[in-house]
């Protein structure tokens with residue numbers, strides 16, 4: 001079981017009254033990272049940019065109400081796992097039912113009881129982090145401990161949609177160990193496993209930001225999804241991946257190899273964001289460029305853009 005630290009949690013508090021924001025912030029700021037928004041519109045903008053771990057939401061606000069915000073987030077697969085607690089002075093059954101119907105996980109009543117607020121937040125954050133940890137462990141590769149193919153297939157869709165909606169650069173990088181069959185033949189399968197583990201760890205350290213990720217694509221092939229990097233940064237990143245693996249200095253004396261283990265890379269980046277239907281084309285192109293890197297002598301990267 002993976003351990004998590006609740007102190008790393010990001011909490012978004014939404015209320016149009018500054019005094020309420022101050023009271024809640026005072027209670028929570030010792031324990032968590034607290035962000036505030038003064039309207040429903042600002043709350044949604046914050047979530048889209050920087051999804052929090054939990055939201056404390058006022059019901060009645062001018063413009064978008066708390067119920068509107070909750071319904072909007074719960075309809076969206078990208079944000080529906082964020083627990084939402086309403087902070088409300090409303091008491092009637094009808095008002096409460098409207099909050100449940102919109103997708104809330106809980107209530108805290110105004111005026112706020114400090115202990116109730118802290119305990120409710122802690123309970124729901126713990127549940128959220130446990131669910132996240134379970135989801136993650138089902139999505140890790142058993143040998144290398146980086147994300148597995150299933151995670152890649154789910155997450156690349158999510159990131160691609162986000163990049164498409166918010167006009168963010170996106171790249172798919174295929175990374176394949178050179179002459180790995182002969183490595184196994186020369187040094188044995190167990191050494192081959194150790195080699196894959198070391199490479200996976202090194203490549204994982206090259207992942208440039210939280211939205212980007214590395215996964216084992218299969219066998220001795222890895223895939224990295226890069227979010228928010230310019231074309232030149234993507235080029236630099238592919239160089240970094242190759243030099244980091246070379247720097248491991250894992251001996252590889254078999255025919256055709258370069259004394260140490262090396263990688264070949266194929267990378268496809270999107271110049272303009274297009275329809276989600278071309279994601280499969282980006283993956284196919286990255287694979288094609290990887291094949292070209294192999295043909296041109298291995299230990300190199302072929303990077304190209306898919307222009308729509």
Ligand SMILES: Nc1nc2c(ncn2[C@@H]2O[C@H](COP(=O)(O)OP(=O)(O)OP(=O)(O)O)[C@@H](O)[C@H]2O)c(=O)[nH]1
Pocket residue numbers: 143176177178179180181182184188189190191192193196218219220294298
């Ligand atoms: N030790 C180990 N070997 C693996 C694992 N998964 C795949 N392989 C081996 O990786 C090798 C891949 O060989 P090929 O696809 O022929 O590729 P290659 O020898 O690296 O040649 P190029 O990619 O063209 O440079 C096969 O021998 C597989 O048995 C694994 O989990 N552990």
